[in-house]
Amino acid sequence: MGGARGAGWVAAGLLLGAGACYCIYRLTRGRRRGGHGLGLRPSKSAGALEEGTPEGQLCGRSARPRGGPWESQWSKTSQPEDLTDGSYDDVLNAEQLQKLLYLLESTEDPIIIEKALITLGNNAAFSVNQAIIRQLGGIPIVGNKINHSNQSIKEKALNALNNLSVNVENQIKIKVQVLKLLLNLSENPAMTEGLLHAQVDASFLSLYDSHVAKEILLRVLTLFQNINNCLKIEGHLAVQPTFTEGSLFFLLYGEECAQKIRALVHHDDADVKEKVVTIMLKI
Numbered sequence: 001m002g003g004a005r006g007a008g009w010v011a012a013g014l015l016l017g018a019g020a021c022y023c024i025y026r027l028t029r030g031r032r033r034g035g036h037g038l039g040l041r042p043s044k045s046a047g048a049l050e051e052g053t054p055e056g057q058l059c060g061r062s063a064r065p066r067g068g069p070w071e072s073q074w075s076k077t078s079q080p081e082d083l084t085d086g087s088y089d090d091v092l093n094a095e096q097l098q099k100l101l102y103l104l105e106s107t108e109d110p111i112i113i114e115k116a117l118i119t120l121g122n123n124a125a126f127s128v129n130q131a132i133i134r135q136l137g138g139i140p141i142v143g144n145k146i147n148h149s150n151q152s153i154k155e156k157a158l159n160a161l162n163n164l165s166v167n168v169e170n171q172i173k174i175k176v177q178v179l180k181l182l183l184n185l186s187e188n189p190a191m192t193e194g195l196l197h198a199q200v201d202a203s204f205l206s207l208y209d210s211h212v213a214k215e216i217l218l219r220v221l222t223l224f225q226n227i228n229n230c231l232k233i234e235g236h237l238a239v240q241p242t243f244t245e246g247s248l249f250f251l252l253y254g255e256e257c258a259q260k261i262r263a264l265v266h267h268d269d270a271d272v273k274e275k276v277v278t279i280m281l282k283i
Contacts, residue, residue, distance in 0.1 A: 092123050094132050101138045110150050117145060117156035124163035134170050143177030147184075172213055179219040186226035189233050196227065196249035204251055208260040214269055221275045224252055224261070228282060 092100065097120075104116040120142060123129045133139065142164070145157035161177075164170045185191045206212070207220045243249035251257060264276045 121160035130167035192230040
């Protein structure tokens with residue numbers, strides 16, 4: 001049951017946009033009994049990232065500090081400041097965010113991971129940091145935590161992604177990250193039923209529109225392909241489905257989705273065309 005429910009949470013992440021991750025966060029939080037989460041800031045604007053500033057020049061850097069005094073600061077025996085101690089109410093600067101992302105990426109301690117995600121989520125409420133975190137490669141680092149076995153860590157990662165998704169440039173990267181996780185789940189026949197039972201908004205089908213970025217389009221097509229293959233293995237396509245209206249199953253196997261996929265045969269990109277032809281031959 002836990003695996004199926006987790007699959008549903010991730011599937012719901014396909015609604016990503018401003019506020020979608022927060023909806024998933026509220027859903028998962030609502031299932032906890034007697035738990036008290038740490039404080040989370042709502043999104044707010046704090047100005048745009050200016051070109052020419054040190055923050056603006058960080059584009060493309062890895063989150064891991066390289067060379068100079070930072071490496072010694074991140075040795076196991078030397079961490080000069082604890083950015084996760086709960087006292088950082090001020091907005092972190094780019095250097096501190098880079099350290100925090102490296103900590104999040106390198107540690108396996110669930111307590112540290114959760115605290116780091118809370119700090120990142122709070123700082124991602126500011127528009128200037130939404131851009132910096134993206135430029136530092138932080139979206140995949142945070143996104144990977146959605147699949148963590150610890151429920152509280154899932155929640156904190158979803159909250160951070162929600163705040164980051166307010167930035168339009170971040171939204172495609174977040175969708176790609178969620179789709180990567182979904183693709184991993186969709187390759188496992190044991191997860192198929194949980195994915196297909198997930199209640200997903202009809203706007204999910206907009207990901208199959210021809211104008212959608214190729215990177216996303218290929219992933220949602222592969223998602224359909226993987227689920228279809230798993231259903232055949234499990235024999236679900238030969239029996240009357242038990243999935244409810246509004247579920248991912250009803251969206252994927254409805255006429256609207258079929259029309260959208262057929263229309264992609266005429267897509268300008270050869271890779272998209274090839275993927276669609278492969279799918280249609282197996283339907």
